[in-house]
Amino acid sequence: MTIDDRPPAGPVARPDVTLQRVGREAILHDGRNGKAHVINGSAAQLWELCDGRPLDRLVADFAALYARSPETVAPDVDRTLANFEALDLLA
Secondary structure (H helix, E strand, O other): OOHHHOOOOOOEEOOOEEEEEEOOEEEEEEOOOOOEEEEEHHHHHHHHOOEOOOHHHHHHHHHHHOOOOHHHHHHHHHHHHHHHHHOOOEO
């Protein structure tokens, strides 16, 4: 198994879900079923970090965007990722 063959360590946004920013909110358009999901700006920033990076790094990177500690934002990140997963938006 090469490095490129390994599964991603963390959450990955489905490639057929697109993000459209609208003011302070954003819309995730699900290309599979045509549904649109309105999310807030911080959830949109988290969505953009869902590129397979390890979860601890994702939390740290997200926390840095808001000058917060990873421990402070971890529960919100977990809840938002669980919502993305429940909506089947992650690969």
